[in-house]
Amino acid sequence: MRAFLLRRMLTMIPVLVLVSLIAFGVTSLLPGDAALAILGESLAKDEKLYQSLRRELGLDLPVYAQYLRWGGRVLTGDLGVSIRSKQPVLEAILQRLPPTIQLTMMSLVLALVVALPIGLISAVRPNSWADIVGTVLALSGVAVPHFWLGILLMFLLAVWLGLLPPSGYARLLDDPLASLRLMIMPCMTLATGLAAVVTRQVRSALLEALQDDYIRTARSKGLEERAIVVRHALRNALIPVVTIIGMQTGRLFGGAVVVETIFSIPGIGRLAVDSIFYRDFPVLQGVVLLMAVAVLLINLATDILYGYIDPRIRYT
């Protein structure tokens, strides 16, 4: 296990270097440069001031030298300073992290709470009306765009029925009730796609597991059907579901960008969208980089978790 972990982490190093190259490369392609964004149109007309700021920021250096300078700083935890708020980027990101974590975690839990029972019923009673309803919901859930679903929910639950506040954010620790009420619609929006994918996965994995030999053995021993499904088949069927959830993390983060924008949640996704419109290069670089690193680490965690839940897998 230790050897596997070491090897897995070593292969992550070139990937991390490439991730940093892409994050730097893409954001340095943004039209206009950081000096222009800091000074604004009128001050930037002062050529002397503009050039001295460019030198100070290292923008007069060749691109590879700019990357090495930036990369060196990133390794020490310095992601630069936001052009817009003058706040250190890492601090700005950490400040915006709690709403995004709350949104993605609650959506993940909601998706599992909905998907596991539906997938289970669909597999235990294939082709029943419950299975058909579950299938239709799952197929629709994959196809429905987040931004449309969010707007429809907002219209239905907030504007029309007046059951929930339309948008905004309250810290969970400050006002738990308001925070949960404000999170209902964003979580429903973000959870739908994931719930659909997990439902299909649970259904097909469980259907397959229920046909295995050990299930026949368990049945012939006279074991109760409920115990067969829950204790034997479901446990094995959930193994691929863990991988699917790990693989969907990127999608959850991507979805958070849209959902946070619609529901005015001050999270990292919203920070990324704002940084594009304010030409805040350091913030965009920081968000893009940290989200990719987070996905890589979650994938690593999924691989490790896999070994624990499936004893047949031995890391060598």
Add this chain to the structure above:
Amino acid sequence: MMRGSHSQEEGAVRATGFCARLPVGPRLFLRTRLAGFGLFVFVALVFLALSADLISPYKPATQDYTAVLARPSVAHPMGTDEMGRDVLSRVIHGSRVSLVVGLLSVALACGAGIVVGLASGYCGGWLDEAFMRLVDAVYSFPALLLALAIAAALGPSILNAVIAIAVVYTPSFARLVRGQVLSVRERDYVSAVRALGGGAPRIMLRHIWPNVSSPIIVQASLSVSFAIITEAALSFLGVGVRPPTAAWGSMLRNGYPYMEQAVWLAFFPGLAIFLAVLALNFLGDGLRAALDPRFRQRG
């Protein structure tokens, strides 16, 4: 990724008449009712996009200030927007953007992915290692965030949206093709061609490619639907297609602030995206049923 609805295939009607005379692949495709629905909607979408100028009741940019935010009616079946433009005509014209971006970006991603995957899988060694680490790196970015950053960097236009989406979807094709090539390249018939003096390009194009193309076709059809959603999301976030071009995502963006007075502004473009994506997913699943050997055995 969505999985095929096996129960529909299993419970579908038996092939009779015309269907029975078809080869196994197309017969399996047609036996899947949902795939039939998908094909119908996709063909309708292509028809709408091609004949948008002929069939839309108004020009997409024509403004009627006497009918601003008008409710759906006989004159305007999907209502009008804040500038008095007919929503139905704009939805019809919006299909062009979605289809062009969806098809072109997937064609680009597919082409690039095939080249990378074939080279990586066949050559192996350091080339494979380098390509696959690059693929891993692109994969680790949330797709929408990377597409958003690329589209913002290149500036809002249809072509740039195509490029941004193609970059994001290339790795999935590269991985798929590489995996298929790895499983095919050690087969006896490939060794035989090699022994007869066949060069690498000939082996890849004439012998390996035909054997790996089916899963790629399925993946491509499913990817078009994801590309359509991504384009709409980019336009919704303001980095996709420039106004006044009618695109479903930007129509949603413009309509959303008017939700309380005119919900139809956001409803109909969103419905169009939903139906297009649903249809393409069904089509992809139908193709999987028709091309996947495991399904053929059942047929």
